[in-house]
Amino acid sequence: MTAAIRRWSARLTATAGLLVTVVALLIAPAGPASAHAVLVSSSPVSSSVVPSAPAEVVLTFSESVRKVPGKIRVIAPDGDRADRGEPTFEGSVVTIPVDPAGGRGTYLVSFRVISADSHPVSGAFTYSVGAPSAPPVDTGDDSRADPVVGVAVKVAKYVGYVGLLLLVGPALVLAALWPRRLPRRGPARLAWVGLGLVTLSTVATLLLQVPYTAGGGLFEVTGEGLSVVLGSAFGAAHLVRLGLLAAAAFLLRPLLAGPVGRADLVILGVLGGAALLTWPVAGHPAASPAPAVSVVVDAVHLGSMAVWLGGLVMLAGFLLPRADERELGAILPIWSRWAALAVSALLLAGTVQALIEVATPSALVDTTYGRLVLAKIALFALVIGVAAYSRQLVRRRTGVERPGQVRRAVWVELAVSAVVLGATATLVQTTPARTAATDVAGSEAGYFSTTVSSSLYSLQIEIDPAERGNNTVHFYAYTPDNRPQPVVEWKATAALPSAGIEPIEVPLLPLTDNHATGEMNLPAAGEWQLRVTARTSDIDQATVTATVPIR
Template sequence: IRDRFEGSIATITVDQNVPRGTYLVSYRVISADSHPVGGGFTYSVGERTTPPDEADSGSDVNTVVATAVVTAKFLGYAGLVLLVGPVLVLTLLWPRRLARTVPARLIWTGFGLIIASTLAGLWLQVPYTAGGGLFEVDLDGLIAVLGSQFGAAQLTRIGVLLAAILLIRPIVAGTDGRADRLMLLALAVVGFLTWPLAGHPAASTIPPVSVAVDAVHLVSMAVWLGGLLMLVLFLLRWATTEELGAILPIWSRWATLAVSGLLLAGLVQGLLEIGSLNALLSTTYGRLLLAKVGLVALVLLVAAISRHLVQTGIGAHRPSWLRRAVWVELVITAVVLGVTSTLVHTTPARTAIIEQRMGSFFSTRLTNDLFSLQVELYPARRGNNSLHLYAFTPDSSRPLSVAEWKVTAALPAHEVEPIEVPLLPLTDSHVTGEVSMPTAGDWELRFTLRVSEIDQATVNVTVPIK
């Protein structure tokens, strides 16, 4: 048999000349949203022995790599803000008498940040998915990343950016036309879609909806923050009172639409990725989302003050007041971008809550002068648990026939007296049973095995139940 991969089935050959005993298989795969997922299981050859120590879960990521990935994401989002907002304002709101040189620098800085972030993402995806260090990147790994959906999305983004350079040059120079704007709009749609196609939305329960909603979320963020940046850095300082009187009401409507899109898209994303109140409150993803919602609420409060200044005309006559309010918005939203960068590399709450419910695997070996007992309990959580017991000779060299088994479970801390566990013999040395553990805590399991007419012994173990 040769190693082969067919859909979700992997066939791997193993060494046929291995000693008898129990072996551990660890695996690491890349999920549809480009994140590593791992696990492991044991199997025995000839006889069951003490399982190997618990191995790497398979999904651990080098700390430096994980930090670099989040940083690259943040720089990419910052690049979007610096690119989209200035392009939009220069195209539709910029007074003709004002020079475009300085705002153009923001645009090209945004270009540079997005391209750097995308190239860094391609490089980091290799050690991120393989579990290696920052510079543990080889040609085969890069080829695998480039051939994945994640790689295709990143390469498409770079292609869109390179094509957009030709269309943005006329905007920077103030010589753009309708055709330039329409082609740039088409490129922007494709470019924005590359972010959700390389992340969680591509693997959600309803991918088309999630991808579209995430793209709307990104567009709204980039328009809102990019426009605010142009206001605070340039327009509120350089434009005249008459110009601000014309610009600010238009920008206020844009900001309202952007914030509405941000909130609506965030609501739909939350429903798709969270799924339940328990998932919202008990997972890292849910708590990060709550922190993001709190920060956005604070930003909206400041934005309401800014809008009041615009609607009452105070912003046009006292631009310094409006400028301070906008600066506060930008500082808070910079923190929001940081939280978002962490969110996109955190297991979605819907998935995390399933993993929590699956629980863990408790395994131990108890030995005395009469026997060695292998104890396995799954999932080691509140509720019903499956118990498997394997009896061996004291030296664990071979299975041991047991004449009679008795198991009790108790929780002294909660005054739960020993309850006998019904057992089903599968072989002379292997029994199984279902244990009801309705309360979390340190449960005491007591095992009594009679191996002959007169030989009997009891062993105990404490099992932490979550």
């Protein structure tokens, strides 16, 4: 087979892959945009007492939600399941059929659903038939994912970002800036490593999405759970990415081996641009108030990052050590202009993205997402300063005459940028500030979360909204190796010594064997002292304390 025939075969294969991807996008599940859905009402109403057992329980969320198999349950007063059959999902309304011949007493409804940005939303409430009774305990599987799973998801996304820049950088430099006399073996290996990392990250993220959404440990990936993930918009986006990577691989091989024609570069650019869109389509941008704008802006942000940092890797690892003075004199000014354009696009896209996701100035400091954005901005400003120094070296031709100075500056840029990528990987798994800063009614709300430890267990404490008035508290007990720790009895009090408020008992409702929730009314702002005692057996118990700032 001649070289010309091989090139046309690669083009046809890549084009076919692109067409398959387009078809997958067209048939992918679609739905209205939403983010971190919230339960806004229920029938029966939470904590209400109804005269007779209902035939169904209806949950209404603020936005459309999707099912997590086996994670919506209604527990009767005797501890048995009262729900009958599978719940039905119609947009934001979930209908759960229940036994209409149920007995008198208090029923527990627990749920776990998936919002449009692929994050799980869980909760529970009670209602009573005839008269209240001791609330039942849901002895089913814990509805919270193992903390290790959350960390693994962030690591997988970080690996994907690193792989993307290692793929884009060599491909871009080899296509436009690489001196003909230099061998391509090193950059080609780097590009294949980048392609492998992106592929590995995509597959790992798909598999991890199963325990992340359904709850469970790192390796609890079931066929049913995987089927649900693959049938979602999240799964479709990742499958499309894998298809695009496979198609692009056919055109990468000739590019990494030597110069290629413009048609190959155009097709490869189209494949790359389409692949970039799969990241925002599977995350927060697709569920923002302006999804079309957010998706495009996020893709530009990601692509600019890959061009800039990928080019820096090529510059530091290959061009500066190997190119001679004449070649650097031609390459560095062009790269300097490219870097300036990439950084400008990065700044513009990041600004638009932050305005959409943060929404209000106060959310920058009042939410975890906002504080991460501020940290990212500070780190990015440091990188920009180093990049400006490198650009001045190029303009004065110092970088051509003494490339060691530019190389050191580039390595500093890359080191700080590695931390920025870590912040980005955390951001995409963090509730957007526009959601975290407001409740369903649009009122300002805070949130408090911490983990404290004793000799018997570690306790994750979540309080929402962490301000004066009514607050919901959740306690999750874990063993030292991060497994759910069954608790026989819970006790909790809240006190504000600075205001002379004595300990207030917090009534608690066990939801699972390691999870309890309760409602407390805190009448004043200040540093409240929360004291929690968990008894894990007939003779073993431990008490932990936490300071909770209440606004």
